[in-house]
Amino acid sequence: MKRAKRRISSLLSHVFLIATSLVMIAPFLWMISTALKGESEIYMYPPRWLPNELHWENFIRAWRTMPFGRFYINSIVVTTIITVNQVFTAALAGYAFARLEFPGRDTIFYMYLATMMVPGQVTMLPLFLLMDRLGWIDTYQGLTVPFLTSVFATFFLRQFFASIPRELEDVARIDGCGRLRFLWQIMLPLSRPALGAITLFTFLGHWDDYLWPLVITNSTHMRTLPIGLRFFVEESGTQYHYMMAAALITLAPVLALFFAAQRQFIKGIALTGLKG
């Protein structure tokens, strides 16, 4: 009796999970299917899931309509600069907040945390004017410089550093190890999971930045991937097969990376949520 009950509840769980999972995946399948259809086929009603014949040329058409290669390069350059700088500055500051004792430390730290509530829309306006004055609109500087540090990453690394035994540091210090060297040679290697998680989190977050790149870029060749795709979507009108081909072009590498390293992705994201 009890066994039967358990079996039914497990069956119901699976039904619910499968149904919601299908809702999650279906739009992706629909994108792939549309991206491979011919023009006449996308306007068929009721819609069909499998294309009659595969129109691979949709991808070539989409790729030729807009410089997606250039968008990729821009996104990679911008996101890498931002991520490397954020992790670097956050590791230094996080170490100071976790381990050094000096007057004003906690006040400064609370100020850091308070800035997390500032909406991007507030700083966007003066930053735009500043970039204009510096002549940095439509440049890599303009795309990256406002984001070279991250309070969240600082906070996250501080929490992690604080969990590493202090005795370790005392011993190293007595042996004549400087603070910077200790951070670099002992603290950071010990924090590898945290560093990996925050790097991934930062990279994914800024890879998908939208508002600022939209505001700060004018010319097609400075657009990042999301902005490039957005203009493609606006200009493709009702040619949904091209729109979906373009969407797939921008999604494929990230999804491939995710499938290859799912475990690390999910572990990393869970870690940022738990410590934060």
Added chain:
Amino acid sequence: MTLITKRQLFRWRAISELVRYLRHPLRRRELLAGLMFIAPSFLTLLFFVILPVVSAFLLSFSEWEVLSKDRTFIGLGNYIDLLTKPELWKVIHNTLYFSMLKIPLDMALSLAIALLLNRKLRGLALYRTAYFMPVISSVVAVSAIWRWIYNPYFGLANALLKLIGLPPQTWLSDPKLAMPAVVLVALWKGLGYDVVIYLAGLQNIPVVYNEAAQIDGANGWQRFWYVTWPLLSPVTYFVLIMSVINAFQVFAQIHVMTPEGGPLGSTEVMGFYIYRLAFREYHFGRAAAAAFILFAIVVTLTALQRRFIEPRVHYE
């Protein structure tokens, strides 16, 4: 003989205490080291967050159309203008509508899914992958997909309605349906993140608590309500705080799905409105005022959550 006021005395005492504290050379070195470690991040923050906030605040008291170059101080003019016209209130209403619809649904669904996944069912990894795919996907790409799904003539959504015998809808062109349609996509995209956070939180709860409750005869519902839910409350609080902050600033998804702010402005939220004021109408001053109104709302809500919800969070 009160040449020195109380406040001056206090300040003087603080300074003298600091000086005494720093008389020790090791402490001086520690202060110097601390400042140097913080400097790169602090200076970036100062120039690109803190000073811009101050500058935006000043901007919100001026009338300035960027194209005209002259900037005049008009005091509270922008705020009065915004607050006395129905436009802003509609936008605030839309923002609240979006958040109030999305956040509870998201939290309830993601917790439910995480609880089921935590039962060590078969295929856990597969399910988790499915839920997480939208999370790592670019918001522009998925918004484009959903625009196509919501197409009133050839879209998948209407085909589905037809299948279950319901009349077709115009979705994003329908003033009543546009916002729920947008919320559904936000929910679809964000759900997996909260599932993963909740699942990690659940796995952090030692099994012994639940086992002890079970031995004492607690049924599944009681175990959830008296053991899991309280122990999970820090995670719930984190999810709530982040959801509120994110929901009130939503922009990208709405800008791609409804580039004009929806039919009759039905999907125009605060983030969208500020963008429109600044970069389509070039009213930088008024946009800054609207941005500060948004800031004030976010700060107030965060403070309310700290005041009323945090005391109910069980930290171990």
